[in-house]
Amino acid sequence: MLLWNARVIDGTGRPPRERAVVRIDERRIAEVGETGGPAPEEAIDVGGRTLLPGLIDAHAHVSSDVSRSPGFGPPPPLHGEAPRRREIGYFVLAKSARALLEAGITSVRDVGSYDDEAIVLREATRLGLLDGPRILSCARIISATSPGGAIFKTMYREADGADEMRRAVREQLRRGADFIKLMATGARSVVAEDPEPAQMTTEELHAVVDEAHRLGVRVAAHVEGLGGARLAVAEGVDTIEHGLSLHRDPALLEAMAERGMVLVPTLSTFHDLAERFTDAFAPVLVEQAKRQREEAYATLLAARAAGVTLAMGHDSGPPGDNALELVRMVAGGLSAMEGIVAATQGSARALGLDDVGAIRPGATADVLVVDGDPLDDVEVLRGPERMWLVVRDGRVVAGRGRGSGTMDA
Numbered sequence: 001m002l003l004w005n006a007r008v009i010d011g012t013g014r015p016p017r018e019r020a021v022v023r024i025d026e027r028r029i030a031e032v033g034e035t036g037g038p039a040p041e042e043a044i045d046v047g048g049r050t051l052l053p054g055l056i057d058a059h060a061h062v063s064s065d066v067s068r069s070p071g072f073g074p075p076p077p078l079h080g081e082a083p084r085r086r087e088i089g090y091f092v093l094a095k096s097a098r099a100l101l102e103a104g105i106t107s108v109r110d111v112g113s114y115d116d117e118a119i120v121l122r123e124a125t126r127l128g129l130l131d132g133p134r135i136l137s138c139a140r141i142i143s144a145t146s147p148g149g150a151i152f153k154t155m156y157r158e159a160d161g162a163d164e165m166r167r168a169v170r171e172q173l174r175r176g177a178d179f180i181k182l183m184a185t186g187a188r189s190v191v192a193e194d195p196e197p198a199q200m201t202t203e204e205l206h207a208v209v210d211e212a213h214r215l216g217v218r219v220a221a222h223v224e225g226l227g228g229a230r231l232a233v234a235e236g237v238d239t240i241e242h243g244l245s246l247h248r249d250p251a252l253l254e255a256m257a258e259r260g261m262v263l264v265p266t267l268s269t270f271h272d273l274a275e276r277f278t279d280a281f282a283p284v285l286v287e288q289a290k291r292q293r294e295e296a297y298a299t300l301l302a303a304r305a306a307g308v309t310l311a312m313g314h315d316s317g318p319p320g321d322n323a324l325e326l327v328r329m330v331a332g333g334l335s336a337m338e339g340i341v342a343a344t345q346g347s348a349r350a351l352g353l354d355d356v357g358a359i360r361p362g363a364t365a366d367v368l369v370v371d372g373d374p375l376d377d378v379e380v381l382r383g384p385e386r387m388w389l390v391v392r393d394g395r396v397v398a399g400r401g402r403g404s405g406t407m408d409a
Contacts, residue, residue, distance in 0.1 A: 001394070004043035005035055006051035006369065010359040011344035013337055016375070022051060024365040027394040031361060046369050046401070049388055052340065053357050054106025054366030055381065056347035057322045059241055059264045059313025061155075062096065062110040062118035062135060064089030067280070068272060069317030072099075093121045097132030099320035102384040102398045106366040109313075109351050110137040111181050111220060111241065112155045119176045131397050134366075136351055138220065139177035142168045142208055144199050146183070147192035156183075162207035165200075169211040179352070180212040181220040181241075184228030188242075188292060189273065191282050195292075196225030196245075202235075209235045218352045220264075224292070226252075233261065239350050241313065242266050244296040246303065253306035262350040263303050264313035267328040270296050272316050297332045304334065311350035312343035323382040336378045343381075365394040369401065 001024040008017040010032070021043075023031040039045050066073035073092050077084055100108060110118035118137040125132035140157040142165065143149060149158045159168040169180055184200060186193030198205070212219045213236070220239045221232040229245055233252050239262045246252050246263070256263065273281055273289030281289075303310060312329065314322040323343070330339040348357030355364045369389035372380035380386045390398035 002043040003051060004039045004045045005048055006046045007048060008359055009050060009052040009340060011053040011357050013341045024394050027365055029361055029363050029365050032359060049369050049371060050373060051367060051369050053344040053359055054368055055104050055323060055343045056107040056357055057105050057314050058109045058311040058347040058350040059111050059266050059315045060108045061113055062108060062121060063113040064092040064117055072318040093117055094130050096319040097121060097130055100133045101131055101390055103320040104368045104387050104390055105133050105322050106392045107134040107356055110135055112138060112141040114154045116175055136178040138179055138181035139172040139175040141181045141183060143183040146199060148187045148190045151190055162203045165204045165207040166211040169208055179218040179220060182208045184221045184232045185224045188224060188288060198227035198231050202231060205231050206235050209237055239264055244292050244299050247299040253303055253308055257307040262309045262311050264311045264350055265296055265300050266313045266315040267296055268325045269315040301333045309346050309349055310342040311347040327378055327382055330378045336375045339378055365391055367391040
């Protein structure tokens with residue numbers, strides 16, 4: 001595949017490269033050069049559109065639960081109708097996979113789903129049963145015994161004590177986990193949990209991180225309050241999810257920057273509880289979310305100033321609107337280029353992948369071609385209508401320009 005006459009944003013933060021050509025051999029980018037002379041017959045002339053790496057959502061719950069995606073799933077059952085079969089959920093997952101690709105999301109890190117649904121979808125795409133993004137999953141979230149366990153049920157694996165924590169890590173790997181996620185603090189969506197103190201003991205959190213790293217997998221830590229943040233950073237987790245309190249302790253951000261830890265701010269989830277779904281949550285949680293939303297934005301800027309790697313994590317719905325998080329990161333003070341870097345190279349680092357998130361020779365060919373200039377208006381990256389071409393693993397999977405010949409618009 002030869003993509004001709006593109007404006008390339010490579011995901012590194014360097015200025016765009018005008019009138020560029022990108023050659024893809026098999027699954028990888030083979031060359032990034034300049035156009036010269038007429039386009040070869042086999043070239044796909046993209047007409048000066050913007051070419052950039054596929055977007056990566058570093059914090060998603062890949063699930064058939066559509067409670068944060070109104071209208072995306074089937075209509076709710078009416079009283080008197082037969083109960084819905086559980087298997088309907090797998091068709092919702094398949095629809096999600098298609099929606100993600102059409103929106104230019106070529107990789108997703110699942111940070112907890114019910115009944116291992118994300119692993120099922122990952123395997124279905126791996127086996128070629130349907131097109132979907134690259135999926136990495138934590139299987140079930142490791143938590144101390146907590147009120148949240150009664151709410152999230154099969155999304156959690158509760159454990160207590162260092163030995164049981166190590167067992168829980170091994171169980172997730174047996175389930176097929178690509179990385180481990182732990183609850184360093186309670187959850188903002190659970191009335192009976194205080195999200196400020198650490199939820200695990202030092203020994204418990206150390207056991208999870210030590211066992212995961214010993215076995216060669218990364219660790220993501222759900223962090224809200226400073227108690228859990230201090231433990232998670234001290235024990236060397238790889239990514240901090242949410243991390244809204246970090247602006248209160250600049251030394252933690254400095255330590256994260258020095259150690260290469262990634263922050264996934266998940267701004268959208270605070271908007272959900274504070275604005276979007278206020279009727280669905282207890283009033284105390286809505287008021288808490290309003291405070292946390294302001295803290296999350298403060299941490300976003302403090303982390304950037306400290307040099308912490310940032311990643312895009314939507315943590316909301318519907319599937320396909322994931323780049324709303326990128327828009328919010330830019331609205332919160334990042335430049336458009338910084339937001340794009342977070343949604344590509346930064347998110348790739350969160351996933352622990354060094355061959356996606358960039359347009360360079362040798363990288364996996366996850367490529368978007370979009371109408372408009374996202375550096376002028378980052379909204380062009382939000383949704384499928386501006387996606388002219390979506391390439392995943394060197395194969396065209398979505399976009400208005402897909403088809404035969406030169407794929408003229």
